[in-house]
Amino acid sequence: MVHTDSKITLQLLQNKKKHKKLIEQIRTKVQEMEQREWRVEFRWIKAHTGHRGNEMADQQAKEAARNKNIEECYIKIPKNVVMSEQKEQSVKWWQREWTQTTKGAITKAFFPKIEDRLKLRLNVTPNFTAIVTGHGNIKAYLHKYKIIGDPTCPCRKGPQTVQHIVFDSPLLEKEREKLKAVVTRTENWPVSCNKLGVQYHKKFKECIDNINWNEEQRNSSQ
Numbered sequence: 001m002v003h004t005d006s007k008i009t010l011q012l013l014q015n016k017k018k019h020k021k022l023i024e025q026i027r028t029k030v031q032e033m034e035q036r037e038w039r040v041e042f043r044w045i046k047a048h049t050g051h052r053g054n055e056m057a058d059q060q061a062k063e064a065a066r067n068k069n070i071e072e073c074y075i076k077i078p079k080n081v082v083m084s085e086q087k088e089q090s091v092k093w094w095q096r097e098w099t100q101t102t103k104g105a106i107t108k109a110f111f112p113k114i115e116d117r118l119k120l121r122l123n124v125t126p127n128f129t130a131i132v133t134g135h136g137n138i139k140a141y142l143h144k145y146k147i148i149g150d151p152t153c154p155c156r157k158g159p160q161t162v163q164h165i166v167f168d169s170p171l172l173e174k175e176r177e178k179l180k181a182v183v184t185r186t187e188n189w190p191v192s193c194n195k196l197g198v199q200y201h202k203k204f205k206e207c208i209d210n211i212n213w214n215e216e217q218r219n220s221s222q
C-alpha cells in the first residue's frame with residue numbers, strides 16, 4: 001500500500017495517456033514489483049495530519065531537495081528477504097515477551113528458547129501438553145486448583161509434580177529407562193528439562209506419551 005498526499009500524482013498514474021518521466025518510472029517500478037508477486041495499491045491521504053509515514057516521507061523529500069548531489073537510488077530488496085526478516089523480528093519479539101512473563105514457568109524450563117520450540121513442529125498430545133505446561137492430569141495441578149484434595153502421587157513418594165513424574169515417579173519407570181538409555185550414550189542422567197524438551201525431544205515425547213497412569217490417576221482426571 002502506497003500512501004501519497006499528492007492528488008496530482010494519483011491522477012497522473014490513473015491517466016494512461018500521461019507520460020511524464022517520473023510517472024513512467026513509477027509505473028515501470030510497479031510493474032516490476034507485480035511481476036515479483038507484490039500487490040501494489042495507491043491511496044491518497046491528507047498531508048500534515050500526523051501520519052507517521054507521511055511525515056517521514058515529507059522529511060526525506062525536504063532533505064533530498066536540499067542535497068544537490070543526491071543520486072537517484074533504488075534499494076531493491078527481494079520479497080523473501082523482507083519476509084524472513086519480518087519473521088525473525090516477530091520471533092525476537094515473542095521471545096522477549098516469553099522471557100519477561102512470569103507465567104508458564106514449567107514450559108519455559110522445557111523450552112526457554114521459542115526458536116527451539118518452533119523448529120520441533122511437535123505433534124502435541126494430551127500427555128505431552130500436561131507435562132510441558134504442568135496443566136492437566138497432574139495431581140499437583142489438580143490440587144492447586146482445588147479439583148482434588150490431595151496432591152500425593154499414587155507412589156506415595158511425594159506430591160505429583162512434573163519434576164516428580166519425569167525424574168522420580170514409578171509411573172514412568174519403564175519409559176524413563178528407555179529415555180535414560182538414549183541420554184547416557186552422550187551424557188550423565190539426569191539432564192535438564194530444556195535438554196529433554198529440545199535435544200532429546202523425540203525420545204522424551206515417546207516416553208511421556210506412554211505414561212502408564214494407574215487406576216487412581218485415571219479416576220482423578222474424570
Ligand SMILES: [Zn+2]
Binds near residue numbers: 153154156157158
Ligand atoms: Zn510418584
